[in-house]
Amino acid sequence: MPIFEWNEIKIEVDEDGFMANPEEWNERVALALASTEGVTELTPDHWKVINYLRDYYKQYGIAPMIRKLCKETGFTLKQIYDLFPSGPAKGACKVAGLAKPTGCV
Amino acid sequence: MAEKRKVRITDISNPNIYPLAEVKPTDVIELPPPYDKLENLPGFKKLSEQTRQAVDDSLDGVVAVGVPKPKTPEEEKELVEKFISGLIKLFSKENNWTFLQPLVLTMEHCAKCQTCAEQCPIFEASGYEEIYRPTYRAEILRRLYFKYVKPGSTFLKKFQVGDIELNWTLISRLVELSYRCTICRRCAQSCPIGIDNGLITHELRKLFSQELGIAAKEIHEKGTVQQLLVGSSTGMTPEVVRDNVSFIDEDLSERLGIKVETKWDVAGADYLLIHNAGEFLSWPENPAAFTILLDAAGIKWTLSSDLVGYDGVNYGVWYDDFQFSRIAQKHFEIAKKLGVKAIIMGECGHESKSMGIIAERIFGNEIKTINAMTLIEQIVFSGKIKFDPERNYFPVTLHDPCNIVRLMGIVEPQRRVLRYLAPKFREMEPHGVENYCCGGGSGFAVMSPYNFLDWRVQISGRKKFKQILDAFKDEPPGPEVPKYVCAPCSNCKGQIRDILDYFGAKDKSGIYYGGLVELVVNAMADLKEPFIDFSMM
Numbered sequence: 001m002p003i004f005e006w007n008e009i010k011i012e013v014d015e016d017g018f019m020a021n022p023e024e025w026n027e028r029v030a031l032a033l034a035s036t037e038g039v040t041e042l043t044p045d046h047w048k049v050i051n052y053l054r055d056y057y058k059q060y061g062i063a064p065m066i067r068k069l070c071k072e073t074g075f076t077l078k079q080i081y082d083l084f085p086s087g088p089a090k091g092a093c094k095v096a097g098l099a100k101p102t103g104c105v
Numbered sequence: 106m107a108e109k110r111k112v113r114i115t116d117i118s119n120p121n122i123y124p125l126a127e128v129k130p131t132d133v134i135e136l137p138p139p140y141d142k143l144e145n146l147p148g149f150k151k152l153s154e155q156t157r158q159a160v161d162d163s164l165d166g167v168v169a170v171g172v173p174k175p176k177t178p179e180e181e182k183e184l185v186e187k188f189i190s191g192l193i194k195l196f197s198k199e200n201n202w203t204f205l206q207p208l209v210l211t212m213e214h215c216a217k218c219q220t221c222a223e224q225c226p227i228f229e230a231s232g233y234e235e236i237y238r239p240t241y242r243a244e245i246l247r248r249l250y251f252k253y254v255k256p257g258s259t260f261l262k263k264f265q266v267g268d269i270e271l272n273w274t275l276i277s278r279l280v281e282l283s284y285r286c287t288i289c290r291r292c293a294q295s296c297p298i299g300i301d302n303g304l305i306t307h308e309l310r311k312l313f314s315q316e317l318g319i320a321a322k323e324i325h326e327k328g329t330v331q332q333l334l335v336g337s338s339t340g341m342t343p344e345v346v347r348d349n350v351s352f353i354d355e356d357l358s359e360r361l362g363i364k365v366e367t368k369w370d371v372a373g374a375d376y377l378l379i380h381n382a383g384e385f386l387s388w389p390e391n392p393a394a395f396t397i398l399l400d401a402a403g404i405k406w407t408l409s410s411d412l413v414g415y416d417g418v419n420y421g422v423w424y425d426d427f428q429f430s431r432i433a434q435k436h437f438e439i440a441k442k443l444g445v446k447a448i449i450m451g452e453c454g455h456e457s458k459s460m461g462i463i464a465e466r467i468f469g470n471e472i473k474t475i476n477a478m479t480l481i482e483q484i485v486f487s488g489k490i491k492f493d494p495e496r497n498y499f500p501v502t503l504h505d506p507c508n509i510v511r512l513m514g515i516v517e518p519q520r521r522v523l524r525y526l527a528p529k530f531r532e533m534e535p536h537g538v539e540n541y542c543c544g545g546g547s548g549f550a551v552m553s554p555y556n557f558l559d560w561r562v563q564i565s566g567r568k569k570f571k572q573i574l575d576a577f578k579d580e581p582p583g584p585e586v587p588k589y590v591c592a593p594c595s596n597c598k599g600q601i602r603d604i605l606d607y608f609g610a611k612d613k614s615g616i617y618y619g620g621l622v623e624l625v626v627n628a629m630a631d632l633k634e635p636f637i638d639f640s641m642m
Contacts, residue, residue: 002155015156015171015554062340065349065386067356067641077641087606102327103339104383104418104453104551104595 006032016090018100025054025097033095037085046083046095048073053096063093063101112235114244117278118270124166125236125278128560132232133567137574140608149563150556160555161277165236168555169284170321172277181273184317188276189253191316195308196254203426208308211300212250215243221292221302226541227285230567239292239302242282245269246305280319283309287546287565288423289507294538306547310424320424324548328420329428333435337382337416338551346385346415350408353389354396361634367396370443371407376475377440378406379460380451381595382416388598388619391452394626394636395477401629402484407443414439417456418595422463423547433464440472447473449480452620454508454546454594462513478509478593481622482518485525491630494526497637499587501527501624502576504569504601505540506594514538519593519621526628527591533572541568543592545600553603561600562607570604573616584615587639593621617642 001020004013009032012020017036019025030050031042039046052073056064066088070077077088084091089101116122130143152162160171175181194200196209221239222228228237235241248269251262269275283306290303314320332338337346350367357365368374378399384391399406409415413435421429440448450456461474484490503523509515516537523530533540543550544566552561562570577588592598601618610616617639627636 002153015168060345060348061342062345063386065352065389067389068349068352071352071356101339101386102323102331102551103337103386103416104381104599105339105387 004032004036006035014100016094016100018094019097022097022099029097030095033097037091037095039084039095043083045075045079049075049080049083049092050096053093053098057096057098063089063098112241114241114248114267115269117245117282118272118275120163120274124163126165126234128165128231128234128564130563132234133563134230134232134571136567136571137578139613140570140574140610146563146608147559149559152555156555161281162555163274164278164281165234165285167285167557167560168281169549169552169557169560170280170319171554172280172319174277175273185271185273185276187317188312189271191312192249192253194316195312196250204304204308207301207304211243211302211304212247214298215240215247215300216298218297220295220297221300224291224295226289226291226544226568227287227565231564236282237285239286242279242286242309243300243302243305245275245279245282246309276317279309280313283313284321284549284552285565287507287542287544287549289542289546290511291539291541294511307423311426314425315427321548321552322554323552324420324424325428328418328548328551329425329432332413332416332418332420333428333431336412336414338418338420339382339386339416341382341385341416343410343412343415346382347410349385349389350392353385353393356389357393357397360638361632361636363397363632365393365396366400367392368407369410371405372443374405374407374443375446376404376406376449377414377443377445377447378408378449378451379414379417379436379456380408381418381453381456383418383595383599384451388595390623390636391595391620394620394622395451397626397629397636398481398484398490398622401490402487403489404484406449407445409439409443411439411442417451417453417460419456419459420548422455422459429459429463433459433467436460437464437468437472445472447475449475450477452477452593452595452622454506454596457506458508458512476509476513476515478515478518478621481625482522485522485625492526492625492628493630494528494628496628496635497527497589497624498529499589500529500531500577500580501589501591502531502533502573503536504533504543504573504590504592504594504597505537506592506597507540507542507546509594510540511538519591522621522625523591527589527624531576533576541572543569543594543597543600544604545596548596550596550599550603558603558607562604566600566604569601570608570610573601574614577614577616582614584612586615588614588616589624589637590616590618591621591624592618
C-alpha cells in the first residue's frame with residue numbers, strides 16, 4: 001500500500017488515501033490527512049464533524065448516514081462540503097481516520 | 106487529432122507495448138457548454154510510482170482492479186495454468202451449465218459485422234479506442250477458446266480465427282479489460298444474430314474470480330463477502346440498519362408532520378420489501394417514500410432485519426456465480442421464513458436482475474418477485490391516493506436502468522407514472538430500451554480506486570452526462586431552475602451523483618437526481634409539506 005508522508009507523519013494509506021490502519025489515527029494525523037483536502041487548519045467546526053464521526057464509528061464500526069451527521073452536528077450538507085471539499089464520505093471520513101465507505105453508497 | 110496507433114488483437118500479449126492504449130482528453134466526444142472546456146477539467150489522476158510498481162496499469166494507464174504483479178516466475182506460471190484450467194471449465198457443461206449455450210454461440214457465430222461497436226457508449230465516448238470495441242475483448246477469448254478448448258486441427262483453427270500468445274501480460278490486461286465494460290448489453294440488443302458481447306465480460310470476470318481469486322475489491326471483499334458476513338455490503342449490521350431507519354422515520358415524521366413508521370419482521374405480511382441498503386445511508390428519502398406510499402395504498406408489507414434480508418444487492422451477478430447463488434438463496438429463504446407471497450424489489454437494477462430474472466427461475470415456485478416500477482404504477486393508478494401533479498413543478502427527465510429496462514423490458518410503467526405526475530417530464534434521447542447506461546453499471550458505481558473514478562466519469566459516464574444536458578437544453582441553463590434526473594436504481598444514482606459532482610453540474614446547471622417513488626410521494630395531495638427538498642439534495 002502507498003505511504004503518505006506529511007511533515008513528521010508517515011502512514012500507510014489505501015489507493016484512495018484512506019488510512020490502512022485506522023488505529024494509528026491521532027490529531028496530527030487528522031491535520032496531515034486534511035492537507036490532502038486543501039485544508040490547512042482544523043477549526044472547531046472541523047473538529048465537531050470529526051469527533052462525531054469517530055464516536056459513531058467506535059460504536060457501530062461504520063460511518064453514519066450523511067443525514068444523521070448533518071442533524072447531529074447542526075451543519076447543512078453544503079457546510080460540510082465547505083469544511084471538507086471532497087464531501088462527507090471521501091473527505092470528512094478520511095480525515096477522521098474512518099475506513100472507506102463500502103456498498104452502493 | 107493525431108492518428109492513433111492501431112492496436113492489434115495479438116498486441117495484448119506484448120509487454121513491450123506499454124501501455125497497450127491510452128485515452129487522452131482530446132480524444133473523447135464533446136460535451137455542450139459550459140462543460141466543453143477541457144482546461145477546466147481535472148485530467149486523469151496520475152498514478153504514483155509506488156502504485157505503478159505494485160499493480161498493473163499497462164492496459165490503458167487506468168487501474169480498476171489493481172492486479173498485483175506475480176512475485177516469482179513460478180507464481181506466474183501457476184496463474185497461467187490456473188487460467189487455462191479455468192478456461193476449460195468455462196466451456197464445460199458441468200461447470201457452467203447456466204451460461205454455456207450463449208457463450209459458445211457467441212464464440213462460434215460472431216460475423217464481426219461491427220453493428221455492436223456503434224452501440225457501445227464506452228467505445229464511442231472514448232473516441233473509438235480500439236481496445237474498448239466490444240469485439241476486441243471477445244476476440245481474445247475466441248482465440249483462446251479455439252486454441253485451448255475447441256477440438257480440431259491446430260492449423261485449421263489458427264487459419265479460422267488467428268493465433269494468440271497466452272502469457273501473464275495477456276491475463277493481467279484482460280482482467281482490467283473485463284472492467285472496462287458495464288455489461289449494459291446495448292451491443293447484445295443490436296446484434297443481428299444474437300451474439301452477446303456483454304456476456305463475455307461477465308464470463309471473463311467469473312473465470313478470474315472463481316479460478317484465480319482475482320476480483321474488484323469493492324464488489325468481492327467489501328461487497329459480497331462483507332454482505333454474507335455482516336448482512337450488507339455497506340457494513341450495516343441488523344442493529345445499525347434498524348437504528349438508521351428509525352432515524353429516517355423520525356426525521357421525516359418531524360419534517361412532514363405525519364407519522365412515518367417502517368415495519369420490521371411482520372409475521373403475516375403479504376410482501377417483503379428489500380431495498381438496496383445503500384438507499385438508507387445515501388438516499389434515505391427513497392425508502393421513506395416507499396414506506397409512505399405502501400402504507401397509503403393499504404399494502405401489508407414488511408422489511409426484514411435478518412442478515413442479508415435488508416440488503417437486496419447481489420454483486421455476484423457481475424462477477425461470480427458462487428457468490429451470486431449464496432446471496433440469492435438467502436433472500437428467498439428469508440422471504441419463505443416470513444411466509445410472504447412475494448418479494449418487492451426496491452429501486453435497484455441489479456437486484457431486479459438477480460432476484461427477478463435469475464433467482465426467480467430457481468426459487469420462483471414458492472416466492473415471486475415484484476418490480477418497484479410496476480408496483481408503483483399500480484398504486485398510482487389504483488385510485489386509492491389523491492395526487493396533485495403540479496407539486497412536481499420542475500423539469501424531469503428519466504434515466505433507464507439497463508437491467509430494469511433493456512434486460513427486463515419494463516419500459517412503460519415508470520413513464521405512465523411520470524406523464525401523469527410530472528407535467529414537465531421529457532424523454533432523453535435515445536430512451537427506453539435504447540437508452541445509454543449511466544456508466545456505472547456492473548459495479549463501477551461503487552468502484553473508485555486509483556484513477557478509476559476519472560475513467561468512469563469521463564469515459565463510461567460521458568454519453569449519459571451528455572444525454573442529461575441535452576434533455577434540459579430548453580430550460581434556463583443556470584441553477585435557478587432545479588432539474589430532476591429520475592434514476593430509479595441505486596447504482597445509477599451513485600454514478601449520476603459522481604458525474605454531477607465531478608462536473609459541478611448542480612451548482613452550474615441546477616441538476617439534481619433521485620428515484621421515482623420520491624416524485625410520486627411529492628405529488629401526494631394530502632401531504633402538507635413538500636416531500637422533495639432540493640436544499641437537502
